[in-house]
Amino acid sequence: MQQLLVNKSDIKQTKIVETPSPPLAAGDVRLKIDRFALTANNVTYAVAGDMIGYWKFFPAPDEGWGIVPVWGHAEVIESKCDGIEPSERVYGYFPMAEELVVQPARVRAHAFTDGMAHRSALPSVYNAYVRLAAIPTHDPALEDLQAILYPLFATSYMIYDYLLDNEYFGAEQILLGSASSKTALGVLQLLHDHAAPHPAVIGLTSSRNEAFVKERNICDQVVTYDNISNDVSQVPSVYIDMSGNADVRIAVHTRLGDQLRLSSSVGISHWDKFRPTEGLQGPKPKMFFAPAQIKKRQEEWGASVTQTKTMDAWRDLAIKSESWLTVKEGRGLASARDTYAALVAGTTAPTDGFIVNMA
Ligand SMILES: NC(=O)c1ccc[n+]([C@@H]2O[C@H](COP(=O)([O-])OP(=O)(O)OC[C@H]3O[C@@H](n4cnc5c(N)ncnc54)[C@H](OP(=O)(O)O)[C@@H]3O)[C@@H](O)[C@H]2O)c1
Incomplete structure (x- = not known):
């Protein structure tokens, strides 16, 4: 499996490495990462990797290097978890890599949480995976906008x-x-x-x-x-x-x-x-x-109302953005490396929304 690593002490330095796919333990699911987005937000994940803990989500195989998290879509390709079958599609937080192994916990119709021990102390919004087949409003045509803008x-x-x-x-x-x-x-x-x-x-x-x-x-x-x-x-x-x-x-x-x-x-x-x-x-x-504000509103409004309000606002903003946003697609981790470098250098246009296609 390929992964794109970033040097923790000099975030301009990157390398693509080949590592063995980890075997699945009981309850694990292997996700094949299909498409993910890159914006300045991902550069911030690298800059604040130690300060806020973004390096902890997807530990890198090499000492001193980290994996920058990205938002995107993936497909289940192997499952040892009851109720989650191959070919199911999910939206969530991924490494810049070809695959991710998760251990679904709190499995509900519309979502599950990755219960891997190294993620348990990290904010729950980053550990949730949306099960897209159970979302009536999910529109596959909006998936790239969802990854870039949601x-x-x-x-x-x-x-x-x-x-x-x-x-x-x-x-x-x-x-x-x-x-x-x-x-x-x-x-x-x-x-x-x-x-x-x-x-x-x-x-x-x-x-x-x-x-x-x-x-x-x-x-x-x-x-x-x-x-x-x-x-x-x-x-x-x-x-x-x-x-x-x-x-x-x-x-x-x-x-x-x-x-x-x-x-x-x-x-x-x-x-x-x-x-x-x-x-x-x-x-x-x-x-x-x-x-923190999401948690406050979940306590006051309930999780479902908070989610609906956020989704409605996102969809409205995403539709308005279509007049100025150009989705630019690259293929594979080499394109992720080049786009990440341009975002680090600040040479991208504000109208650009980048998608990496890993298929
Ligand atoms: N705290 C949170 O929960 C949270 C959530 C989402 C986003 N954010 C943060 O909000 C910021 C914007 O993220 P985004 O993904 O929305 O950004 P984006 O759309 O990719 O931002 C592009 C803009 O950022 C500025 N910029 C980007 N890279 C630069 C560089 N290397 N040097 C100088 N200017 C640069 C430029 O704006 P100007 O010329 O107008 O300065 C550029 O037009 C990020 O730091 C992100 O982490 C935080």
Whole structure:
């Protein structure tokens, strides 16, 4: 079986290795990974691999190397688990590899959890596999969009819900950093579509992606990173940051100071500009972790209502994205390696959505 490994201490370095397929124990299922998506989010999994534990999902065979998780679709090709038969198709979290062996636990009609011991302490949203045949709304034609956009737009919806849940923290404007990222665009779209009154929506982006963000027509204002200190209004604000760029964070905090009601770190798409920022004006940045808001809503609304609301928001956003998103397909782990390298280098266009076809 082939796997794509990333050097944990230099995430630019990759290698494709051949390892024996592990034998199945009683209760195990072998999944053949069919198609998976790659976005800046997967680079973040590598950058935060040690800090947040993303390396722990799919341990690599070589010391010092890790396997970056991806979202995608797979098919059962061998099963020693009652109730799960070969040819069943699932959606979930996979290694950049040809195969994954899971040990289904909590098997329900619509999903199961991987019960492998090394995953038991990791957040449950990453361990669930959706059994697609049991999902009445599942549309095979939307599978690539599901792989690329569902994990991002589910987060967009949770950020939007978090803002509503907290009455926008009293802000008059919401600033989104790395506004051309799919996750930020989802939040911008949801805020834009929300019935008035709502705070002004400001997209912060690089000059190369400014035109793209403006063309979406979902921001009240688009400001490039180098104009933050002049163009951002000094009114009560919330900053939601997908970039992790320390200089951008300093510029926002310096411009807004105590007008900032919340500074929330969601991503590090500018992974090579990320560094700790001490002595910032205004509130201390807080990390946003989507699974925490999902858990809160599951307790308040129930798991099924939370799932339905998230799915509805995702589907609506995915349909709206079809006007600007181009799905680009590559074949095999060599194409995954090249796409991952382009995402690390930041040379991809915001309109690109990458799919790796492992068939
Ligand atoms: N915490 C969570 O639960 C969660 C969930 C989903 C996503 N996220 C995070 O949100 C961020 C965006 O993810 P995504 O998958 O939505 O991204 P994406 O669509 O692939 O983002 C593309 C955009 O990110 C910026 N970018 C990407 N790579 C860059 C690089 N190497 N150098 C400089 N800029 C770069 C550029 O935006 P600009 O020019 O506009 O800056 C680019 O247009 C990631 O860090 C991801 O991990 C977090």
